[in-house]
Amino acid sequence: MGSNGNGNGTIIRMAEIRKIYDTGKVKVEALKGVDLEIHKGEMVAIVGPSGSGKSTLMNLLGCLDTPTSGDYELGGQSVAGVTRDQLAEIRNRRVGFVFQNFNLLPHISAQENVEIPMLFGGVRPAERHARAKELLERVGLGDRVDHKPTELSGGQMQRVAIARALAMNPDIILADEPTGNLDSTSGSDIMSIFTDMWKQGSTLVIITHDPALARRSSRVVEIHDGRITADHAPN
Amino acid sequence: MKRDLHVILNLFATSSRLQRRRAFLTVAAIAWGTIAILLLLAFGQGLRLQMDKNRRSTGENLAVMWPGETTKAWKGLPPGRPIRPRIDDLDFIRERMPELKAVHGEVVSYRTALTYGRKTVNGRVIGTNYVYGEDRKHYPQAGGRFFGPDDEINRRRVIFLGNELAKDIFGDEPPVGKTLLVSNAPYVVIGVMQKKTQMGVYGGPDANHAVIPITTFRAQFGRDRLNNLVIETYKPAQMKGELQKLNEILGPKFGYDPTDDRALQTWDMVKTGEINRKILLGIEIFLGIVGALTLLIGGVGVANIMYAVVKERTREIGVKMALGARRSWIIMPFVLEAITYTFIGGALGITVANLLVALTAFIPIDKSEVMSFLGRPTLSPAIGIITAVILGIIGLMAGYFPARRAASVDPAATLRYE
Secondary structure (H helix, E strand, O other), X not given: OOOOOOOOOEEEEEEEEEEEEEOOOOEEEEEEEEEEEEEOOOEEEEEOOOOOOHHHHHHHHOOOOOOOEEXXXXXXXXXXXXXXXXXXXXXXXXXXXXXXXXXXXXXXXXXXXXXXXXXXXXXXXXXXXXXXXXXXXXOOOOOOOOOOHHHOOHHHHHHHHHHHHHOOOOOEEEEEOOOOOOOHHHHHHHHHHHHHHHHOOOOEEEEOOOHHHHHHOOEEEEEEOOEEEEEEOOO | OHHHHHHHHHHHHHHXXXXXXXXXXXXXXXXXXXXXXHHHHHHHHHHHHHHHHHHHOOOOOEEEEEEEEOOOOEOOEOOOOEEOOEOOHHHHHHHHOOOXXXXXXXXXEEEXXXXXXXXXXXXXXXXXXXXXXXXXXOOEOOOOOOOOHHHHHOOOOEEEEOHHHHHHHHOOOOOOOOEEEEOOEEEEEEEEEOOOOOOOOEOEOHHHEEEEEHHHHHHXXXXXXXXXEEEEOOOHHHHHHHHHHHHHHHHHHHXXXXXXXXXXXXXXHHHHHHHHHHHHHHHHHHHHHHHHHHHHHXXXXXXXXXXXXXXXXXXXXXXXXXXXXXXXXXXXXXXXXXXXXXXXXXXXXXXXXXXXXXXXXXXXXXXXXXXXXXXXXXXXXXXXXXXXXXXXXXXXXXXXXXXXXXXXXXXXXXXXXX
């Protein structure tokens, strides 16, 4: 599995994606036909008010959820009709997640957290340890490898999460409000890390409320009431 | 496959390393359940064995018959006639019923003066056949013996003493070899009975009487009417038929209806043994129910812990799935955890139960009235293993099903779980 997707550099291709949440009593149409293409090397900010369908879109992009209808290709591979375990493998190899609330495993060290995707991906232990250390150094936590998440600040936790997202060298990094739970200093640190990653060639999709983060991206997608209402360069 | 195992073991190792408290609680719950049930059933089993032993201390597969009065008219004879077999009738029975293991008669002299030195004690003296020693479990203490066929044939003046009676007469002096007077006739003490806990008694406890050869008894007391006629069978199942046959043989001889069960009154120990066994079974069922309830409580505890664990870690399950864990990688560590806890808890429980039972061995049974009825708790390792496995399965299910459910929904939903 290459990290470049298909030949023309399209990593994500969504066509007519709909998502309906059926709670039994009410049906909520969170996405009402979304078409979206994201190419290698882009840093896309998805912005919109709460309830607009941003998080649903993020879940679908990351294969954490399946669309009600529509076509979705991730790295040239259709995601429709694959088994649960295959989907798990796609998440493992192609997507790196950064969550608003970090979602680190609380009982294990920073290094072990970073190693988890590699454990799932079948990377050998020695290689895992070395790469986890290297990644933590890259996000500036070389001296915190043995700390547990509870012993780290919010900004540090998010940096562990970023290291974890990079572990399998995925096609795309998906970040859901990555600075939402951070103070402004930590937030801007995280933003800088993202910008650096982008400059080094990573493809990023960031869901954000933060105008500063949106301004630093290469492309802004506005979503409103389950539809994409604007798609433009940052102003 | 190899990779699956590697991942599962790795996740299991981290989670069990981290959840020490929970591991401790689960192991303790399983161990406690195992101990409780093992001990309950061990005491039940000990009680059963001891009661059985005590019951057998009177004798095994015996039936005692004693003289009664007819209640049915027979061949022109009216009811109300006393039936009293004599010593000579014993050989008559032995000849006609060779299928019996043993037949012995008992002639009793109550409140007989037993004199040693200047001390006289009034006691019960029984004249009987030598087989009585074995039939009625009159085992001699070291240095003594019961009387044998020679003593019986030669009408020797030998006497075998119950242990309590021996103490009354001789105090701390060793009685064997001493001469005592039975109604002024000298007898040599040849043995003293070993102490036993006796459940079935007729006439009085064995510990309180003295036994002499039936021939010697007849010579001294001049009586040959039997107070008791005792038969021993080889197989308990045949006892009923043999008693019937005995009445059919004695009925025509003494002139009573063989179906008249009052002519010779009968205590069939096999039958009463059956009843005892049923009572014991009842006790064991009761203990079993108590054990099952204990197991249930333990099971609820284990289930509760495992369920809480999965709930508490639902978010963690979501994170792992988002990072690419397969379903089995989520579920198997919980299964492995349950199996490990069961194994450790079960082993711990069985060990502790064994230790406790081993400790009860230091309580001397013979010295304690309670223990002589309660007996030695006897462990059943099979029950211990079954108990631990049941608790483990409960824990397994309580962990497996929520884990499977959590691993079966889209990670998006699990990640939202708070």
